[in-house]
Amino acid sequence: MLSWQAPAGLALVLFCVGLAALLARRNLVFVLISVEIMLNACGLLFIAAGMRWGTADGQIMFIAVLNLAGAELAVGLILLLRLRRQVTTLDGDAAVLLDDSS
Amino acid sequence: MTFWIAALVAVAATAVAARGKNPIHALLWFVVSLLAMAMVFFVMGAAFAAALEVIVYAGAIVVLFLFVVMMLSLDKEAVVRETSWLKRPVWLLPSGFAAVLGAALGWEIFGAPLPEQAGRAVLPAQVGEKLFSGDILAVEMASVLLLAGLVAAFHLARAEHA
Numbered sequence: 001m002l003s004w005q006a007p008a009g010l011a012l013v014l015f016c017v018g019l020a021a022l023l024a025r026r027n028l029v030f031v032l033i034s035v036e037i038m039l040n041a042c043g044l045l046f047i048a049a050g051m052r053w054g055t056a057d058g059q060i061m062f063i064a065v066l067n068l069a070g071a072e073l074a075v076g077l078i079l080l081l082r083l084r085r086q087v088t089t090l091d092g093d094a095a096v097l098l099d100d101s102s
Numbered sequence: 103m104t105f106w107i108a109a110l111v112a113v114a115a116t117a118v119a120a121r122g123k124n125p126i127h128a129l130l131w132f133v134v135s136l137l138a139m140a141m142v143f144f145v146m147g148a149a150f151a152a153a154l155e156v157i158v159y160a161g162a163i164v165v166l167f168l169f170v171v172m173m174l175s176l177d178k179e180a181v182v183r184e185t186s187w188l189k190r191p192v193w194l195l196p197s198g199f200a201a202v203l204g205a206a207l208g209w210e211i212f213g214a215p216l217p218e219q220a221g222r223a224v225l226p227a228q229v230g231e232k233l234f235s236g237d238i239l240a241v242e243m244a245s246v247l248l249l250a251g252l253v254a255a256f257h258l259a260r261a262e263h264a
Binding site: 013 | 105163223252
């Protein structure tokens with residue numbers, strides 16, 4: 001059986017890739033993909049911790065993260081569809097409709 | 103050995119997805135990454151989580167994502183615009199920050215005084231037993247969360263009233 005450090009390191013690398021993409025991208029579709037990557041890395045870390053201590057709690061938290069990802073993505077995608085009707089380019093910087101000064 | 107192959111595939115596919123230009127292609131690369139992650143879970147002895155990763159994540163969540171991206175009707179022009187947004191300097195600062203945070207956390211993980219300990223596989227039966235006895239509240243909370251997501255999505259998706 002693996003030691004817990006290897007999966008934790010993998011989760012770390014995946015989370016950093018997702019974080020860099022989240023900060024760098026302007027397209028909102030890719031922002032949502034980056035959030036999914038980061039959530040997935042968190043799930044891996046939970047499972048690694050569950051394996052380290054030999055308890056079922058890690059996998060239960062993974063199921064919770066899966067739920068969260070599903071609910072978050074449903075609402076996020078609907079907001080994306082709504083925004084697409086207002087700003088045509090899916091540019092995060094173009095979503096300034098709450099701005100009074102313009 | 104299987105773990106390292108799967109980990110390599112997961113990181114490579116995720117990197118390709120993160121810097122892709124076409125959302126559909128990026129999502130398909132993300133599916134590859136998820137399948138590799140399922141393999142990692144399986145090697146770690148979490149067979150139930152591996153099955154969930156394939157069925158729920160790759161099979162339901164990403165497919166929902168794919169259909170919505172198809173509804174956005176992105177064209178060639180969108181890919182060209184994406185290319186213009188992703189000049190190389192855009193990546194410098196975010197990658198730097200992520201690398202610094204990652205280095206700090208990696209120091210914590212690999213330089214830890216905690217002894218390297220072999221893990222123990224957790225059987226699906228153990229997970230189900232714990233989930234539906236001691237952690238039944240988590241199941242209820244998950245159902246409330248999904249209901250809230252459903253209501254929010256329904257409300258936001260309705261045609262606009264004047």
